Amino acid sequence: MARRTGRRPGNPDTREAILSAARAAFADKGYDGASIRAIATGAGVDPALVHHYFGTKDKLFLATMQAPMDPLDVISAAAEGDRSEVGVRFVRLFLRIWDGPGGAAGVALLRSAVGTEWTTKLFREFVVTQILRRAVPKLGLDEAEGRLRVALAASQMVGVALARYVIKVEPMASAPAEAIVAAVGPSVQRYLMDDLPGVFDGCDQAPEPSTAGTA
Amino acid sequence: MARRTGRRPGNPDTREAILSAARAAFADKGYDGASIRAIATGAGVDPALVHHYFGTKDKLFLATMQAPMDPLDVISAAAEGDRSEVGVRFVRLFLRIWDGPGGAAGVALLRSAVGTEWTTKLFREFVVTQILRRAVPKLGLDEAEGRLRVALAASQMVGVALARYVIKVEPMASAPAEAIVAAVGPSVQRYLMDDLPGVFDGCDQAPEPSTAGTA
Numbered sequence: 425m426a427r428r429t430g431r432r433p434g435n436p437d438t439r440e441a442i443l444s445a446a447r448a449a450f451a452d453k454g455y456d457g458a459s460i461r462a463i464a465t466g467a468g469v470d471p472a473l474v475h476h477y478f479g480t481k482d483k484l485f486l487a488t489m490q491a492p493m494d495p496l497d498v499i500s501a502a503a504e505g506d507r508s509e510v511g512v513r514f515v516r517l518f519l520r521i522w523d524g525p526g527g528a529a530g531v532a533l534l535r536s537a538v539g540t541e542w543t544t545k546l547f548r549e550f551v552v553t554q555i556l557r558r559a560v561p562k563l564g565l566d567e568a569e570g571r572l573r574v575a576l577a578a579s580q581m582v583g584v585a586l587a588r589y590v591i592k593v594e595p596m597a598s599a600p601a602e603a604i605v606a607a608v609g610p611s612v613q614r615y616l617m618d619d620l621p622g623v624f625d626g627c628d629q630a631p632e633p634s635t636a637g638t639a
Numbered sequence: 640m641a642r643r644t645g646r647r648p649g650n651p652d653t654r655e656a657i658l659s660a661a662r663a664a665f666a667d668k669g670y671d672g673a674s675i676r677a678i679a680t681g682a683g684v685d686p687a688l689v690h691h692y693f694g695t696k697d698k699l700f701l702a703t704m705q706a707p708m709d710p711l712d713v714i715s716a717a718a719e720g721d722r723s724e725v726g727v728r729f730v731r732l733f734l735r736i737w738d739g740p741g742g743a744a745g746v747a748l749l750r751s752a753v754g755t756e757w758t759t760k761l762f763r764e765f766v767v768t769q770i771l772r773r774a775v776p777k778l779g780l781d782e783a784e785g786r787l788r789v790a791l792a793a794s795q796m797v798g799v800a801l802a803r804y805v806i807k808v809e810p811m812a813s814a815p816a817e818a819i820v821a822a823v824g825p826s827v828q829r830y831l832m833d834d835l836p837g838v839f840d841g842c843d844q845a846p847e848p849s850t851a852g853t854a
Contacts, residue, residue, distance in 0.1 A: 538750050538805050548806050556808070575802060575811040576822050583798020587790060590753050591763050593771070596790040606837030607791050611826040622821030 441467040442474055446488045451546050454635030455485060455553040482554065489546065491533060492526030495554045496562075503562045510563065511577070511613025512605055518581050519601045522589050531589055534582070549635055551578065563616060569624050576615040584608055656682040657689055661703045666761050669850030670700060670768040701769065704761065706748060707741030710769045711777075718777045725778065726792070726828025727820055733796050734816045737804050746804055749797070764850055766793065778831060784839050791830040799823055 445466030449458035460481055464471040478484035486494055498521070502513040522530050537547035555578055560570035584604060587596045596604070614620070660681030664673035675696055679686040693699035701709055713736070717729040737745050752762035770793055775785035799819060802811045811819070829835070 535753050538753050538801070544806060548808055551802075551806065551808050572810045572814065572818075572822075575808050578808075579798035579802040579811065580795050580826070581798070582801060583794035583796070586753070586797060586801065587766075587794040591759060591766065593763055593766050593790050593793075595787045596794065599787065603787075603838050603840065607787075607830065607835055611795070611829070614826070615822065620822055623818050625818065 438467075438469060438473070439477055442469060442477060442484075443488055446484055447546065450485060450488060450549055451542055455481075455549045456635045460484070485550070486554065489533060489550050490529055491550070491554075492529035493521050496558050499555070499559045499562045503564075507617060508613070510616055511611070512609035514577065514612050514616075515581065515584075515605045515609045516601070518585075519604060522585055523601055527589060530585060534585060534590055551575075552635060565616070569620075572624070573616050573620075577612045580608060580611050580615070653682075653684060653688070654692055657684060657692060657699075658703055661699055662761065665700060665703060665764055666757055670696075670764045671850045675699070697769065700765070704748060704765050705744055706765070706769075707744035708736050711773050714770070714774045714777050718779075722832060723828070725831055726826070727824035729792065729827050729831075730796065730799075730820045730824045731816070733800075734819060737800055738816055742804060745800060749800060749805055766790075767850060780831070784835075787838070788831050788835075792827045795823060795826050795830070 442463065446458070446463045449463045449466060452458070453462075458481075460474050461471050463484070464474045467474070474484065478487055482494075482496075498514070498517050501517055502510055505513065521527070533547070536543040538544060556571045556574050559565075559574045560567065563570070563574075565573055584596070587593045588599075588604070589597075657678065661673070661678045664678045664681060667673070668677075673696075675689050676686050678699070679689045682689070689699065693702055697709075697711075713729070713732050716732055717725055720728065736742070748762070751758040753759060771786045771789050774780075774789045775782065778785070778789075780788055799811070802808045803814075803819070804812075
């Protein structure tokens with residue numbers, strides 16, 4: 425019988441222990457405040473094992489959330505090309521994920537997002553660190569306005585996901601994806617790229633605070 | 640000691656029994672399929688008592704959902720006045736409810752909307768019968784296009800409610816209401832009133848089916 429090594433990449437118990445410790449750490453301390461070292465200690469494993477199983481802290485967080493995709497992939501793909509079509513590309517890519525095999529995971533993610541205070545907090549960390557923080561520079565948005573712009577665009581896309589895939593309101597649920605793209609794409613485009621008179625006058629223009637220590 | 644009559648408008652047990660029977664009936668048979676008579680039978684009371692406690696079937700349904708307001712009031716108020724400002728009025732009235740004492744009930748309604756299959760189904764009935772069905776004629780919308788227009792507008796407003804009041808993503812959570820109105824109002828206006836090229840080409844243009852017998 426082969427001697428077993430300490431490192432067992434496929435061990436589901438170890439993997440689950442890391443995910444469980446990560447979930448608690450991200451919810452307690454926020455994304456920025458949760459260190460890989462502390463997560464490893466919580467799971468009773470070596471920090472190198474956390475990196476070995478999950479790669480980066482971002483990837484670990486996405487695994488914790490059981491996200492159907494890495495938002496960075498969608499943001500990067502939408503950011504490429506003609507800037508006047510960013511909104512349409514965003515909505516098209518978003519619907520492609522939800523209409524595909526990732527849709528069920530998306531529904532589960534949305535359900536958990538509003539399930540409890542604890543899961544809501546995790547989802548807020550997800551939106552801030554995986555969507556807002558990454559989309560602002562990728563889309564070349566103004567630092568002071570960018571987060572609200574992306575939050576507005578995200579609110580419209582999440583609203584569509586809720587109506588179409590969770591509540592399943594007709595005729596939205598069975599409308600062709602391209603009809604939704606034609607309807608919603610220009611709104612997302614406007615939120616991200618157009619002048620928005622009256623929107624930024626009274627808002628907090630401070631840069632995004634760290635999520636560390638928001639427990 | 641005064642003789643008690645059979646009709647006790649304030650009896651919380653009777654009220655709760657009716658609400659409980661109504662919840663089950665609306666979820667099982669849909670809004671159209673659930674009769675006041677069957678709800679009364681389920682609660683073991685006379686149908687007249689259901690009317691006495693709750694008034695119309697719409698009012699009973701709203702009580703069942705613990706809705707923070709009657710959507711008809713918002714729709715009627717938004718429909719009055721300059722048609723080019725319908726979207727702005729909708730978003731302003733919507734935020735006023737959520738920023739006010741009704742906000743907590745709104746959060747509870749949204750949480751229950753995605754909680755379970757059962758509560759999701761009730762929420763879908765709520766959207767179809769209390770929002771889509773009433774808004775299309777009130778706003779004078781084309782019968783074939785109206786439901787998708789209102790669903791698009793509702794998806795944007797529910798997305799804002801989710802981001803601002805449930806997930807509490809900054810800077811959306813603490814932005815002044817008028818900043819959100821300036822941002823989102825034009826989108827809602829466009830969904831409801833503007834030409835939407837490419838949106839209605841492939842959609843089902845049939846009139847809304849009854850919700851009866853959708854159990």
